[in-house]
Amino acid sequence: MSFDVVCFDCDSTLSRVEGIDELARRQGSFEQVAAMTDAAMNGEMALEAVYGDRLGVIKPDQAAIDWLADLYIAEMVEGVAETVKTLQENGKLIHIISGGLRQAILPLAAVLGIPDERVHAVDVIFDEQGQYVDFARHSPLAVSGGKARICRRLRMHHSSLVMVGDGKTDLEAKLAGAYMIGFGGVVKRPLVQEQADLFLAETSLTAILPYVL
Structure with missing residues (x-):
């Protein structure tokens, strides 16, 4: 298989952290927010049911977002830089599609x-x-369904697209005709193991390379 476009989730895929949970931990509301995140990622609650509620609890200011940006980089998943560089050298377009906070x-x-x-x-x-x-x-x-909408938009210009991620929202890419690789190097979610086109449990993101080049 070879894909024109390779899309990555961010949290628990490119970086080991779940950004919203780390913001909550910093602010002192971790348990409350993590329970909401888990329910959404495991498919027990719709994303829209928790998205605004979590941010309403945390109210992250600019300083908190800058702190999280540094944490994402410090906690990069093993093999990320090598994987992205290899894909770019092979002419692949790389996109990040995340329900996380863009400035971070x-x-x-x-x-x-x-x-x-x-x-x-x-x-x-x-x-x-x-x-x-x-x-x-x-x-x-x-x-919910947002990642499918972004993938549909990309597929209007590119014939083949793969989504790499760890959660239920990443599976939505399949609705847009994308191939979905479940990455379990940080967290293994049973729903993703069952429904992904391919599931990889290796800790290094380089494990995807043989399947996308």
Whole structure:
């Protein structure tokens, strides 16, 4: 198999952390928020049911987002830089498609040489003092089915697309005709093991290379 476009989830795929949970831990509401995240990732609750609620609890300011951006980079999954570099050298277009917070993911993308316009995530809105106001409620990635919508958009221009990720929302790419590789190197979710086109449990992301080149 060979794909024109390789799309990656961010949390628990490119980086070992779940960003929203780490923001909650920093702010002191970890248990409450982690329970919501888990329910959404395991398919027990719709994403839209928890998305705004979690951010409403945490209210991450600009300083918190900058802190998370550094953490994403510090906790990069083994083999990520090598994987992205190899794919780019082979002419693959790399996109990040994440339900995470875009301003926190952009610095990681920059380290990997992925342009901002290929980072699809949810923008946070701050006031002039850098305090949390809201998030981009119109973003397709803040609701169920959003990753399928982004993949459909990409498939209008590219014939073959693969999505690599760890959670239920990554499986949605299959609805857009994408091939879905479940990455279990950080967390193994039974639903993803059952429904992914291919499931890899290796800790290094380089494990995907034989299947996407």
